[in-house]
Amino acid sequence: MYLSNPALGTREAYVPGLTKEHVATTYGIALEDVAKLGSAENPFGPSPKAAEAVKAAMKIDVYPDWTANALRERIASKYGHSPEQVICGAGETEIIPLIIRAFSAPGDKVLMFVPAFPIYHMVAENEGRVPVYVGMGEDLDFKWDDYLAAIKDDVRIVFLTNPHSPTGRLMTEEQIRRVCEAANKQLVVLDEAYIHFSKTNGGMDLVKEYSNLIVLRTFSKVFGLAGLRVGFGIASPEVITPMMHLKPTWNLGQLQTAGAIAALDDDEHINKTVDAIAEMRAYVMEKLSKLDGYSVVGQPFSNFFLLKIEDKALDSTKVFNELLKRGVIVKDGSVSFIDLGKRYLRIDVSLKKHMDRLVGALSDIGSRA
Structure with missing residues (x-):
């Protein structure tokens, strides 16, 4: 057995x-x-440029670049960072476990508001980490004083979701800064899967100021590539390097990288x-x-x-x-x-x-x- x-x-x-x-x-x-309103997909479908790029990338008899280097370079160029600051995965759901494994050990605590994207606490528990929950109360709004007070030495990772799921509430840049400064011994994970819909720039530039911050984004939402499974994180090289050591080899194929590169440019x-x-x-x-x-x-x-x-x-x-x-x-x-x-x-x-x-x-x- x-x-x-x-x-x-x-x-x-x-x-x-x-x-x-x-x-x-x-x-x-x-x-x-049928109205499918439960997966936050793009009702307009994929980027047309991405669809064409996928069709053109059908040379699938050879292995892809194991680091998805072309995509990392394009993401870095678009958001003003270096390729060494980018990690790509099969959706954010592949990158989140890498973060938890790379920056915490069994028994360490992982902080999050609740309710939250369930993958945070599911992965933490499966990896032997201890989720720490800060409730949003009856009004389902951010309780910042409670959250900051919960950032203790035995907490290793601090999650933020902006806009928040499931409420759709938006955090301000100042609120995110407060967390990054309070969590100076922790890694702050800023999940911006839905940031385009807020019509704000998000927290990409904050990575230049806070070495303890990683910003996550996905191609599944506004880009309409949920079926391709592509996500990425941007952080300092000190954060990205240990995650690259854990990342599965060849986790993204040619179709994924080609589609994502084209989608980035489809304004x-x-x-x-x-x-x-x-x-x-x-x-x-x-x-x-x-x-x-x-x-x-x-x-x-x-x-x-x-x-x-x-x-x-x-x-x-x-x-x-x-x-x-x-x-x-x-x-x-x-x-x-x-x-x-x-x-x-x-x-x-x-x-x-x-x-x-x-x-x-x-x-x-x-x-x-």
Whole structure:
């Protein structure tokens, strides 16, 4: 009998959003009518330049460069850093475990706000680290004094997500600076997967000031390359080098690097996506404000928002399942996010027809409660 790592025995698994095909088949709904609002994907699809680059990179009989050097050079050039400051991976979800393994040991603590992207605490626990949670309270807002007070000597890694998931709230540069300065013996991980949707520059330039900061970004969201699996981190060489020692060899193939390089330069696709999401976010916020029994948490700066179920006759699981019957996929907060409870759904901002389907479905569910 083979015995696995005991740390893995009782751990939860990550729950991704359901597929359109599953919902269409299960509930007898036309595939094109299903609104997939649970994975924060780009409703406009991939960058056209990236799609063409992938087609042109079909020489797949040879090994790729094991460091994805061409992509690292292009990222470095775009954001004003050196290639030695860039690491690329198969999505942020490959880079996050590298960070935890490189900068903490079993028994060390890893700090995060909760609710949070579940990969943070799942990887930490699986690697024998101890997650330290700072709750966001009933208003689901950042409690900065509590967070700074939690940065103690036995904490090795400090996570920040900007915009935050699942709330979509935006951190200010000054707030991020305060954490970097307080955590001068720790590594600060600034996850900017959704930063484009905030129409701010993000924290890339802060890497030049804080050697204890790594900024993460992904090609899965605004660039529309979720299926290619590409993410990257930018930090000082002292941070990147040990991660490169742990990185799997040939973790990115030619198709991934070619698509990502082309997507970086497709400003037309990026701007179209960001502007359309901002317009549709305002549209759906206005529509939801007229519904009884629901409220949006805070002011979202991302391509999703957090919906609170105010009607006590309903909870997140019931509404989630009723939405599926009506061809709408969202995230059930009680399943997807630690410490969020049974009253919240995370919902993507998407095309108008999908937003209208969502609002109509929520109204119908509320009227039947």
